[in-house]
Amino acid sequence: xxxxxxxxxHQIIDMGQMVTLNCDPVSNHLYFYWYxxxxxxxxxFLVNFYNGKVMEKSKLFKDQxxxxxxxxxxxxxxxxxxxxxxxxxxxxxxxxxxxxSQNTLYFGAGTRLSVL
Amino acid sequence: xxxxxQTEGLVTLTxxxxxxxxxxxxxxxxxxFLFWYVHYLNESPRLLLKSxxxxxxxxxxxxxxxxxxxxxxxxxxxxxxxxxxxxxxYCALRGNTRKLIFGLGxxxxxxx
Numbered sequence: 233x234x235x236x237x238x239x240x241x242h243q244i245i246d247m248g249q250m251v252t253l254n255c256d257p258v259s260n261h262l263y264f265y266w267y268x269x270x271x272x273x274x275x276x277f278l279v280n281f282y283n284g285k286v287m288e289k290s291k292l293f294k295d296q297x298x299x300x301x302x303x304x305x306x307x308x309x310x311x312x313x314x315x316x317x318x319x320x321x322x323x324x325x326x327x328x329x330x331x332x333s334q335n336t337l338y339f340g341a342g343t344r345l346s347v348l
Numbered sequence: 349x350x351x352x353x354q355t356e357g358l359v360t361l362t363x364x365x366x367x368x369x370x371x372x373x374x375x376x377x378x379x380x381f382l383f384w385y386v387h388y389l390n391e392s393p394r395l396l397l398k399s400x401x402x403x404x405x406x407x408x409x410x411x412x413x414x415x416x417x418x419x420x421x422x423x424x425x426x427x428x429x430x431x432x433x434x435x436x437x438y439c440a441l442r443g444n445t446r447k448l449i450f451g452l453g454x455x456x457x458x459x460x
Contacts, residue, residue, distance in 0.1 A: 236392065267450075275393075275438070275450040288447065323393070337448055339385075339393045 234258040238324050238340035239306075246348055250312035253343045255324030257307055264307045265325040265337060266299065268292055275323060281307065311345075319347045350375045350443045354451035362459055367411075367426040369454045371439030374420065380443050382415050382422040387436040387453070396437075397424070429458045 237256040245251045257264055266278040279289040281299050296315070301307040307326070311318055321342040329335040351374045359369060373382065381400045387393040399406040399415045399422070406413055411426045422439060439451040 233394070265448075274452045277447045277449070280447075288445065290447075336395050336398070338395075341390065341392045 234261075234338050236324055236326055236338050236340035238322075238343050240343060241341065242344045242346070244346045244348065245314055247316055248313045250310065251314055251345065253309045253311075253322050253324075253345065254306040255308070255326075255340055257324065257326030258328075258338050261326035261328050261338070263287075263327045263329065263335075264299075264301065265327075266309050267323040267325065267339075269321045269323065269342070271320070278309075278322075314345075314347045316347050319345060321345070350377075350380075350441055350445075350447075350449045352439050352441050352449055352451035354437075354439055354454050356454045357452065358455045358457065360457040360459065361429055363431055364428050367424070367429045367433065367456065369424040369437050369439075369456065371413075371422045371424065371451060372420050373422065373439070373441045375441060375443040377443035380441055382413075383440040383442070383448070384411070384413060384422070384424050385438040385440060385450075387438060389435075393438060429456075431458050431460065434458045 239254045264281045267275045269275045277290050278293045280287045298310045321344050323342045324340045325337040327335045327337050353372045355370050383398045384396040385393040386396045397413050402417045413424050415422050436453045436455050438453045441449045
């Protein structure tokens with residue numbers, strides 16, 4: 233089936249540094265999402281992105297977070313600067329449609345971010 | 349706000365026995381969409397089932413679930429568990445926003 237690729241699978245970084253998480257969404261998908269999962273907790277919505285803009289974001293999407301998809305390449309999540317509480321698994325997802333309730337989200341395998 | 353509750357963190361059962369993973373939800377939206385995602389270790393979570401139709405059974409790959417709006421439930425069932433069903437199962441809800449709200453997940457361990 234359709235695949236979303238996330239690179240890298242694990243990233244270790246020192247607190248205060250910048251990190252960029254990369255996502256290669258399904259090729260004909262137009263809507264993109266990031267979810268955050270802290271160990272032992274549920275996957276929580278961070279942000280969704282369409283047509284070059286953030287459509288909706290949660291309170292977890294702090295000012296230090298930003299997303300972009302320059303020229304149809306990777307969909308990225310940048311955290312600058314990182315904090316200890318940013319340690320989590322970040323899942324990228326994409327979908328063809330965004331407004332319809334029935335649209336299916338396709339997820340990547342996640343990037344485990346460890347902030348030291 | 350919208351929420352999903354999965355009461356069991358871990359379900360362990362013997363191969364061949366029936367499976368039932370509980371899922372209840374809360375939303376003020378009258379036409380929610382409910383989903384079950386399955387997450388195998390080191391793979392991507394992938395969609396197993398989805399439904400928005402009240403009291404209609406939906407099936408896929410031997411699993412089935414029925415959305416009951418009267419009880420706000422969408423329990424996942426299978427008649428006979430297989431070893432390969434061992435995974436993490438997430439129930440998720442989409443209300444009237446683009447967000448997908450997940451439960452905590454239930455780990456299913458099937459033993460020989």
